[in-house]
Amino acid sequence: MSQLPTRIDPIVMAAETRVLEGLLPLARMPRVCAIVEQPLDTVKLRLRGTLDEAGRSLLLGHVYTQISMQCQRCLQAVAVQIDADFALAAVHSEQEAALLPDNYEPLLLPLGEDVSLVELIEDEVLLNLPIVARHEVSECAASTKDVSTAADGAADDVYQPFAGLADLLAKRPD
Numbered sequence: 001m002s003q004l005p006t007r008i009d010p011i012v013m014a015a016e017t018r019v020l021e022g023l024l025p026l027a028r029m030p031r032v033c034a035i036v037e038q039p040l041d042t043v044k045l046r047l048r049g050t051l052d053e054a055g056r057s058l059l060l061g062h063v064y065t066q067i068s069m070q071c072q073r074c075l076q077a078v079a080v081q082i083d084a085d086f087a088l089a090a091v092h093s094e095q096e097a098a099l100l101p102d103n104y105e106p107l108l109l110p111l112g113e114d115v116s117l118v119e120l121i122e123d124e125v126l127l128n129l130p131i132v133a134r135h136e137v138s139e140c141a142a143s144t145k146d147v148s149t150a151a152d153g154a155a156d157d158v159y160q161p162f163a164g165l166a167d168l169l170a171k172r173p174d
Helices: 010-015 094-098 117-127 144-156 165-171
Strands: 019-025 042-051 057-070 077-091 105-108
Touching: 010 042, 010 057, 010 077, 019 117, 042 117, 057 117, 077 117, 094 105
Parallel strands: 077 105
Antiparallel strands: 019 042, 042 057, 057 077
8 A cells, every 4th residue: 555645636546547455543633533432443445547438537435444333222332334435526516517427426626736634534434424423232231122112111101191081071960
């Protein structure tokens, strides 16, 4: 794996069909660090620049990592695996982005500017995180049986203000 650059120019990468492979530490991704339990992991990435049949500059990539997040059922650490492919097309305006085929995500670039590789990969990691991190039910420390039993017992203790109304109506003289 080679040394990764800090910034990349997607247009040049596509024109020269460059390939980048390497590891990025999660510690360099502040938005991911705010979510994960232990930002000591790394993201394995592969990024390839190419041109499609219409001459669009593309970045075809793959990210892989396994990170630790907090399970929202039991509040313990849960391992979350991210193994995702992505296809970004470099565009210079919202109008160009609207014309892209559905299988490409737009990468909006002001003319002549490059992008931060770390931010690009961080975006892909964030997009592939689960909305709610949790263990499988069979592996979770939180017992769903205890929760349902407690809820069933609580239903018996609910005050019912009109429970005696039927008796009063039955005793009432017409």
